[in-house]
Amino acid sequence: GAGVSQTPSNKVTEKGKYVELRCDPISGHTALYWYRQSLGQGPEFLIYFQGTGAADDSGLPNDRFFAVRPEGSVSTLKIQRTERGDSAVYLCASSLSGDPTAGELFFGEGSRLTVL
Amino acid sequence: GESVGLHLPTLSVQEGDNSIINCAYSNSASDYFIWYKQESGKGPQFIIDIRSNMDKRQGQRVTVLLNKTVKHLSLQIAATQPGDSAVYFCAENVDGSGNTGKLIFGQGTTLQVKP
Numbered sequence: 001g002a003g004v005s006q007t008p009s010n011k012v013t014e015k016g017k018y019v020e021l022r023c024d025p026i027s028g029h030t031a032l033y034w035y036r037q038s039l040g041q042g043p044e045f046l047i048y049f050q051g052t053g054a055a056d057d058s059g060l061p062n063d064r065f066f067a068v069r070p071e072g073s074v075s076t077l078k079i080q081r082t083e084r085g086d087s088a089v090y091l092c093a094s095s096l097s098g099d100p101t102a103g104e105l106f107f108g109e110g111s112r113l114t115v116l
Numbered sequence: 117g118e119s120v121g122l123h124l125p126t127l128s129v130q131e132g133d134n135s136i137i138n139c140a141y142s143n144s145a146s147d148y149f150i151w152y153k154q155e156s157g158k159g160p161q162f163i164i165d166i167r168s169n170m171d172k173r174q175g176q177r178v179t180v181l182l183n184k185t186v187k188h189l190s191l192q193i194a195a196t197q198p199g200d201s202a203v204y205f206c207a208e209n210v211d212g213s214g215n216t217g218k219l220i221f222g223q224g225t226t227l228q229v230k231p
Binding site (some may be wrong): 004040041042043044045048058059070091093104106107108109110111 | 157160162165
């Protein structure tokens, strides 16, 4: 596609439920990132993939969060036993090389997660 | 700890005036900085970047200034237009090697352009 695509755009769930958020990066981009943005804050890094492997998952807040990218393209962010504090916009971004100093990240419009 | 922050939460300017948005960072090892624009309901959009071996970089209507001595970054927008209204974030590359893609974002400044 022309840009980074994220689905769903909005997700409302109940506390304790399982949620999957999907990211389809720009075709040919090997690097993929997940960020989380709480209301009124800047995005916070969660995880970075180079190809199929997670090169840096140091931003995942706890073991309820997990992300995969099995074929090096589409990625899924998975959240188990959701909590109200997980409510945020989850942003996905991709870049051609993975070196942020070599060019910009292209962000999707995000998936807004609301945990009731 | 390291942090990136903005001095003012909201900046209101008249259409046609120049805008200056400021950002302070605390990690002296950061070597790459980026400004993003985020409109309501959308993801951040790249504006301009600068490496730590430079103190100024210009784009189309935008200029980024970097002062490493005081760890300060600014974004200047010339002849501000209504379409510039958005939240502006500065971000820094945490890993000096540039290999992780991990960025730390500031809290953001809302730019309001009055017609």
